[in-house]
Amino acid sequence: MAILLFFGTCILAYMVWTAFSIFRNYQIARRIGLPIIISPVSTLNPFWILLWRGFPAILSLKHLPFGLGTWARCTSMGWAFQDKHKLHDEIGPIFTLVTPAANEVTIADPAAAHAVLARRKDYIKPAIMYEQLNVFGRNLNTVEGEDWQRHRRLTAPSFNEKTSSLVWQEARRQATSMVSLWAQKGSQGTTEVVADTATLALHVLTCAGFGETYSFNEGVSQVAKGHEMTYRDSLSLCLANIITFAIIPKRYLSLSFFPRKLRTLGQAVQEFQQYMEEILARERASGAKGKSETPNLMSALVKASDEDSQAKETGRHSKLGLTDEEIFGNLFAYNLAGHETTANTVAYALVLLAAHPHYQDWVREEIMQVQKTSAEEYGASFPRLQRCLAVMYETLRLYGSIVFIPRAASLESQELVNRGGTDIVLPPSTSVNLNVQALHTDPKTWGSDSLNWRPSRWFTDSSGGTPSEDKPTGQTFISLPKGSFIPWADGPRVCPGQKFAQVEFVAVLNTLLGKYRVKPVLETGQTEEDGRKALLGMADDSAIFAITLQMNQPRKVALLWETL
DSSP: OHHHHHHHHHHHHHHHHHHHHHHHHHHHHHHHTSOEEEOSSOTTOHHHHHHHHHOGGGGGGGGOGGGTTGGGGSSSTTHHHHHTTHHHHHHOSEEEEEOSSOEEEEEOOHHHHHHHHHOTTTEEOOHHHHGGGGTTOOOTTTOOHHHHHHHHHHHGGGSSHHHHHHHHHHHHHHHHHHHHHHHTTGGGOBSOHHHHHHHHHHHHHHHHHHSOOOOTTSGGGSOOTTOSSOHHHHHHHHHHTGGGGGTSOGGGTTOTTSOHHHHHHHHHHHHHHHHHHHHHHHHHHHHHTTOOOSOOHHHHHHHHHHHHHHHHHTTOOOSSSOOHHHHHHHHHHHHHIIIIIHHHHHHHHHHHHHHOHHHHHHHHHHHHHHHHHSOSSHHHHGGGOHHHHHHHHHHHHHHOSOSEEEEEEOSSOEEEEOTTOOEEEEOTTOEEEEEHHHHTTOHHHHOTTTTSOOGGGGBTTSSOOOOOSSSSSOOOBOOOOTTSOOBTBOGGGOOTTHHHHHHHHHHHHHHHHHHEEEEEOOOTTOOHHHHHHHHHHHHHSEEEETTEEEESOTTSSOEEEEEO
């Protein structure tokens, strides 16, 4: 009886605290003046996360009448991908979610989104959302202020035209091997598009970023000497369980009394740490022998680390270099970008192109024209393959790896001006979520067919003329309102690897569609239209895994690759 009384008291106290906190935050939200949604839980409440992940049916509360369940539409991770722009159509481009923990302002207004990203000192990255990315050390994604300037200064110069040329060459080499393997599958096709594009992207990264070159069937997909896991598998496990690192410190994951799954994750952490240490050691050895001729991301990080070590040896406190731990942190951050974001974009694009064969012809027309008048080097080809780039943009618009960008107002109140010219004042430390998915599907920006995958929308004539000798690019990209297309963020903290990803994507598409066509493998009794719907269904059946959007069943439909 005493135990029941104790738990009853605790539950009552929690309910009273929740009601009081909601009332307090509601009063603050009213002063902001935005539409309000009241939620009994915070989006980051660990118990709520465990509940909706374990029992997804709980999200059916969103169907409650009179708007009583609206909160359930916008409190699960990745809700924006499924909802698109619907909630904003109903209540406005900016609204406040009132929760017991804090108020969260969600923005799907281009002008306001651009302002948030442009003012990095006024709207900072919330530590609670990015701490798990520090599992191997602080990095460009997680630091603020002077530390961010230091990391940016040391890492950004590596993403230059020499690097782009190397990315182009390696991406084409890897893509040639990959599609040859796919074509050998014959009529059964391949269901390994996601896995194989991940391997391709990692090999491009290890070549252009770390100076290590592998064949497609080797390298990161093979267990290296002294290891029990491959580079790819250890990284994949770390990325898939990245939220776990926010709950359990990595040093405890290998404890014997933990479940096998957690101990395997602990092993993956150790394996990936060892891989990074080996990469660092090899780069230092190459630098000492004078063999590191081509500057890359790794050589830049090593140089920064050596500057830090020299400063410490002379008794000076240096904020110019990077510690080894910060090198590992940045390596992990770039592996995240190189492994999941670009690879997933390529995989989604191939699925969508297979579902839209007329766009394969549209892209191939440009590729053939470019090949007639240009060599296949980076400088001659990349600027002219704008339809390939349009396919990337359109894929990122609807199936981008990141569906929202979290920020937090600084310790002072911040003003925002929305598309309508209205001033909005946010209290200090207010959580701000930029709804990327809603911005990318806003009918006011993208038209009535904003939910349709249509790469030609990116050109002013809606078709994209083919390039010629007189007109090298052949088409003009549309001009968009600032803040309406932000797959790489925007402003001072725009992703430094944006050009890296674009060059890699275009090189892969140029290689694949220049010599092959792709289509779905049809099951018995299926028509071409059935196959098309199956592919679109596979793409739409996606969710946030850890922190990026991925297909739930990427092997559901096989892709058949045929030589032209």
